Amino acid sequence: MTVNMGPQHPSTHGVLRLVLELSGEVVVSADSTIGFLxxxxxxxxxxxxxxxxxxxxxxxxxxxxxxxxxAFSLSVERLLGVExxxxxxxxxxxxxxxxxxxxxxxxxxxxxxxxxxxxxSVMMYCFRERELLMNVNEMLAGFRMFPSYIRIGxxxxxxPPGFHDAVNAFLARFPSKLxxxxxxxxxxxxxIKRTSGVGALSREDTIAYGLVGPLARAAGVPYDVxxxxxxxxxxxxxxDVPTGINGDVYDRYxxxxxxxxxxxxxxxxxxxxxxxxxxxxxxxxxxxxxxxxKVYTEMEALIxxxxxxSQGFTVPAGExxxxxEGPRGEHGFYxxxxxxxxxxxxxxxxxxxxxCQALPKMIEGGLIADVIxxxxxxxxxxxxxxx
Amino acid sequence: xSFWVGDWTLITSRERLIExxxxxxxxxxxxxxxxxxxxxxxxLARAERFDVVYCLYSTRHRHRVRLKVRAAxxxxxPSVTALWPAAxxxxxxxxxxxxxxxxxxxxxxxxxxxxxxxxxxxxxDYPLEGPGELLMENPLDWLKLRNEIE
Numbered sequence: 001m002t003v004n005m006g007p008q009h010p011s012t013h014g015v016l017r018l019v020l021e022l023s024g025e026v027v028v029s030a031d032s033t034i035g036f037l038x039x040x041x042x043x044x045x046x047x048x049x050x051x052x053x054x055x056x057x058x059x060x061x062x063x064x065x066x067x068x069x070x071a072f073s074l075s076v077e078r079l080l081g082v083e084x085x086x087x088x089x090x091x092x093x094x095x096x097x098x099x100x101x102x103x104x105x106x107x108x109x110x111x112x113x114x115x116x117x118x119x120x121s122v123m124m125y126c127f128r129e130r131e132l133l134m135n136v137n138e139m140l141a142g143f144r145m146f147p148s149y150i151r152i153g154x155x156x157x158x159x160p161p162g163f164h165d166a167v168n169a170f171l172a173r174f175p176s177k178l179x180x181x182x183x184x185x186x187x188x189x190x191x192i193k194r195t196s197g198v199g200a201l202s203r204e205d206t207i208a209y210g211l212v213g214p215l216a217r218a219a220g221v222p223y224d225v226x227x228x229x230x231x232x233x234x235x236x237x238x239x240d241v242p243t244g245i246n247g248d249v250y251d252r253y254x255x256x257x258x259x260x261x262x263x264x265x266x267x268x269x270x271x272x273x274x275x276x277x278x279x280x281x282x283x284x285x286x287x288x289x290x291x292x293x294k295v296y297t298e299m300e301a302l303i304x305x306x307x308x309x310s311q312g313f314t315v316p317a318g319e320x321x322x323x324x325e326g327p328r329g330e331h332g333f334y335x336x337x338x339x340x341x342x343x344x345x346x347x348x349x350x351x352x353x354x355x356c357q358a359l360p361k362m363i364e365g366g367l368i369a370d371v372i373x374x375x376x377x378x379x380x381x382x383x384x385x386x387x
Numbered sequence: 388x389s390f391w392v393g394d395w396t397l398i399t400s401r402e403r404l405i406e407x408x409x410x411x412x413x414x415x416x417x418x419x420x421x422x423x424x425x426x427x428x429x430x431l432a433r434a435e436r437f438d439v440v441y442c443l444y445s446t447r448h449r450h451r452v453r454l455k456v457r458a459a460x461x462x463x464x465p466s467v468t469a470l471w472p473a474a475x476x477x478x479x480x481x482x483x484x485x486x487x488x489x490x491x492x493x494x495x496x497x498x499x500x501x502x503x504x505x506x507x508x509x510x511x512d513y514p515l516e517g518p519g520e521l522l523m524e525n526p527l528d529w530l531k532l533r534n535e536i537e
Contacts, residue, residue: 034498034499035497035498035499035500035501038499038500040508042509043508043509043513043515044515046511047515207420207421207446208420208471208472208473209472209473210421210422210423210471210473221446223446228449229449319394319396319453320394321394321442321451321453330423334424334426334440334442336428344428345428345429345509347424347426349423349424349442353476354473354476356476357473357475357476386499387499
């Protein structure tokens with residue numbers, strides 16, 4: 001029997017379509033189809049100035065929005081050659097934001113994944129803590145999902161008053177809540193029976209299919225961009241990279257839970273290094289707009305302000321790819337510049353794209369009821385896959 | 388071979404691509420076992436207008452390289468799907484968005500755009516805003532169509 005699952009299925013995380021060939025309850029073959037959410041962001045970006053691309057790329061991976069803008073900014077800053085001018089404070093703030101973003105993204109994953117497998121109440125717990133992180137975003141930039149706070153050349157503005165209190169309150173509260181989720185799931189017999197041994201991928205297969213992030217680490221590939229190619233000074237932070245053994249849905253769950261603990265460790269170190277007020281961009285006014293009080297009083301600053309907003313800035317011709325460790329794994333933008341004020345080409349490397357490609361490999365031979373658990377464990381965001 | 392802002396890039400010909408790719412994957416010193424990305428860049432003014440770019444990574448040595456092949460419009464490039472299974476969908480995406488064909492690809496269909504779509508959206512000569520802009524390039528056609536509608 002052939003079953004068409006999706007694109008409107010509630011647990012396909014957006015619009016993923018699977019055509020399953022069944023024999024009884026066993027999936028004989030599967031074919032995944034993507035593209036229903038294709039919005040041509042890469043094409044649109046070629047018509048925008050460099051700085052205008054930031055809000056666009058944040059809408060790709062909408063659960064880990066700020067890892068998009070971080071990856072894009074890092075690549076552009078490499079081409080501009082301004083990495084060395086970046087203040088230490090900005091790097092630490094970026095790391096803090098990236099780690100909080102990872103926790104927020106993993107909370108959505110945990111909530112929806114558990115909901116789909118049948119543990120409905122976990123979602124309520126997860127979204128309760130995620131709300132606090134959304135509030136932090138709102139505080140930073142006025143936006144909750146897509147703050148566009150990380151800009152090329154630094155940050156949009158300085159930290160708001162009360163930022164440290166809000167983050168510290170979250171960091172103090174979260175460890176006990178994390179234990180609460182684990183109490184609900186980790187030793188839950190139903191949870192283990194639904195997830196253990198399901199959708200397993202071997203170490204070789206994850207490498208062959210280009211899988212990264214928690215999917216690869218659950219299979220024992222200890223690849224983490226933060227350790228392999230440290231960016232923003234991650235090498236000065238103490239944290240571990242958790243890996244699994246079996247590469248199944250349960251191991252992916254354990255890896256992500258542990259990742260949240262490690263993110264918490266990094267966030268605690270980062271918030272201690274950040275001063276409430278200070279420099280928040282490279283102060284090179286060809287790239288970042290000058291402060292508003294100078295714009296109103298100085299001719300030079302007014303001209304620079306006008307130029308940054310009307311013509312943007314030019315980026316030297318060349319190409320760069322600086323990956324970051326996003327919530328779903330290695331995530332980066334391959335950017336090509338022809339020396340003008342607009343990108344010639346940007347290409348995202350969406351981790352979910354590879355997961356969708358490997359999905360048939362994970363579900364073939366398994367039961368149809370497990371398909372949902374496997375899709376949930378891959379944590380694909382279709383906005384990211386289809387771009 | 389070139390080095391630019393921290394990344395190595397190899398430029399090769401279409402004929403030597405498979406041989407070189409296999410060597411990069413299997414040689415002990417390179418061991419590029421992970422195909423991180425396959426994409427293309429359209430340089431409209433150039434005779435061989437497309438750069439097909441392969442981003443490779445080695446999980447053993449933790450190094451990266453970019454491999455580039457040039458192709459003119461309508462010229463196909465050999466597929467590396469047999470070497471790296473991950474390249475399957477990536478090459479489909481390049482075919483879909485740029486119209487570069489891959490020889491020996493097991494399943495070369497469109498992936499992001501609908502199957503019946505005309506044209507390849509990421510090409511630089513593909514308009515951003517639907518047929519309105521296409522017609523504006525030839526104002527006589529546009530006037531004729533407007534008169535018919537009125």
